Every structure is written in structure tokens, then in C-alpha cells.
Amino acid sequence: MSEKYIKDKFLYEGKAKKLYTIKGSKDLLIQEFKDDATAFNALKKGTIENKGIINNEITAYIFNFLKKNGIKTHFVEKISDSEMVVKRLKIILIEVVVRNIAAGSLLKKTNFTEGKVLKDPIVEFYYKDDALGDPLINDSHALAMGIATESDMKTLKKMAEAINSLLKPFFKKRHLKLVDFKLEFGKDSKGKIMLGDEITPDTCRLWDDKTNEKLDKDRFRFDLGKVNESYVEVKKRICI
Numbered sequence: 001m002s003e004k005y006i007k008d009k010f011l012y013e014g015k016a017k018k019l020y021t022i023k024g025s026k027d028l029l030i031q032e033f034k035d036d037a038t039a040f041n042a043l044k045k046g047t048i049e050n051k052g053i054i055n056n057e058i059t060a061y062i063f064n065f066l067k068k069n070g071i072k073t074h075f076v077e078k079i080s081d082s083e084m085v086v087k088r089l090k091i092i093l094i095e096v097v098v099r100n101i102a103a104g105s106l107l108k109k110t111n112f113t114e115g116k117v118l119k120d121p122i123v124e125f126y127y128k129d130d131a132l133g134d135p136l137i138n139d140s141h142a143l144a145m146g147i148a149t150e151s152d153m154k155t156l157k158k159m160a161e162a163i164n165s166l167l168k169p170f171f172k173k174r175h176l177k178l179v180d181f182k183l184e185f186g187k188d189s190k191g192k193i194m195l196g197d198e199i200t201p202d203t204c205r206l207w208d209d210k211t212n213e214k215l216d217k218d219r220f221r222f223d224l225g226k227v228n229e230s231y232v233e234v235k236k237r238i239c240i
């Protein structure tokens with residue numbers, strides 16, 4: 001652990017991460033990645049060996065790449081195997097999903113079959129609420145609930161599309177298809193919207209570009225085997 005940052009109080013525990021305050025800092029937090037894995041709104045629970053370490057490394061690598069390419073993120077620096085320092089954000093209660101290839105829940109909403117390449121990316125919003133099971137919402141729902149403004153919604157869509165445009169070639173270079181992924185955003189102390197959370201095989205669907213082998217959390221969700229091996233393989237391909 002870096003001497004620069006001294007872990008202070010435990011703040012919050014989510015399904016895959018924990019947050020801690022830092023002594024003497026109001027604006028920064030420590031984000032710790034756990035090995036715990038859940039699926040289907042925590043109906044399925046388990047652990048993935050070394051996931052915390054792998055996802056910390058992958059998120060640090062990708063957020064550094066996005067930062068270099070002009071995307072505002074909460075990432076400050078990686079400080080240990082499973083921890084990074086991040087800016088403290090007020091999380092916007094919306095999960096933004098971007099899809100390039102049909103898979104997952106899109107198959108239940110459309111006539112697409114798995115693997116259909118979409119002409120243009122689809123951007124979706126889900127209300128981040130476990131009790132409601134993270135329902136699909138649109139701009140009007142977000143405005144009505146007061147969880148985002150019209151301008152926030154425009155920014156979320158624009159940033160999600162910009163991130164997708166950067167990540168598609170990033171993964172292609174690494175022989176992975178970016179099928180779909182989920183992003184979370186928040187506002188810093190000045191009200192500026194930034195990318196938060198993580199980008200990992202927990203939050204993306206990633207397929208091998210030749211065989212279409214699934215190398216992400218779907219292996220855990222659907223008991224496909226070789227879960228840890230797939231996370232290790234993705235880390236090897238990403239962090240070059």
C-alpha cells in the first residue's frame with residue numbers, strides 16, 4: 001500500500017467492490033476490488049479466484065487509456081494489487097449499457113439472434129435499483145424520478161458513445177470483440193460528470209475475435225467453466 005494514501009474508514013460495500021475514505025482527503029477514496037461474483041441480481045453468488053487483482057489491473061489499464069484519450073474518469077492511481085485511488089463522485093443512479101453485437105437481455109427485447117452485428121451501437125439506460133431489479137428506463141423516466149437532468153442524459157449518451165468508439169478498436173487490437181458493456185457515471189465536487197466504477201470482464205461481454213469463445217462473466221453466469229482462466233486470458237491480452 002502506498003504511503004501517500006492512508007486508508008481511513010470503511011464507507012460502502014457493493015457486490016464486487018468496497019470503498020474506503022482516505023485520511024486527510026475529502027475528494028478521494030480507495031476502491032478495493034473483491035473476488036466475490038454475483039449474477040441475476042445476486043440470485044447467484046460465488047467467487048472467482050484472483051478476480052479482485054485481475055479486475056483492478058484491467059480497470060487501471062483501461063481507465064488510463066481512456067484518460068489519455070480525453071475521457072474524464074474517476075481514476076487517480078493504482079496503489080496495490082487490488083486497490084486504486086479514485087475521485088469521490090456522487091453516483092448517478094443510471095447504468096448505461098452500450099451494445100455492438102446482440103447478446104444477453106437484448107435477445108429478450110428484439111428479434112435479433114445472438115451474435116448479430118448491430119448496424120449502429122445501441123445505448124440503453126437502466127435505473128440502478130436492486131429492489132426493482134435494475135429496470136430499463138428512458139430519458140423521461142430519469143427526468144420524472146429526478147435522478148438526472150436532460151443535459152445529464154445527453155452527456156451520458158455522448159460519453160458512452162465516445163467510450164465505445166475508443167474501446168472497440170482497443171479490444172480489436174487485442175483480438176477481442178467488444179459485444180456490450182455497462183458504464184456508471186457520477187459528478188465530482190464541482191458537478192462535472194465523470195466515468196466511475198470499473199471496466200472489466202464483469203461489466204463487458206468479450207468474445208475471442210476468431211472463435212467467438214466467451215471470455216467474460218457469462219462463463220460464471222451460465223456455468224460455462226474456465227471462469228478464472230478466461231479472466232486471466234483477458235488480462236493478458238489487455239495489459240500489453
Ligand code: TMP
Pocket residue numbers: 097103104105106134180181182202203204205
Ligand atoms: P445484459 O445483456 O444482461 O443487459 O447486460 C449488458 C451488459 O451489461 C453486459 O456486458 C453485462 C453488463 N451488466 C453489468 O455490468 N451489470 C449488470 O447488473 C447487468 C445486468 C449487466
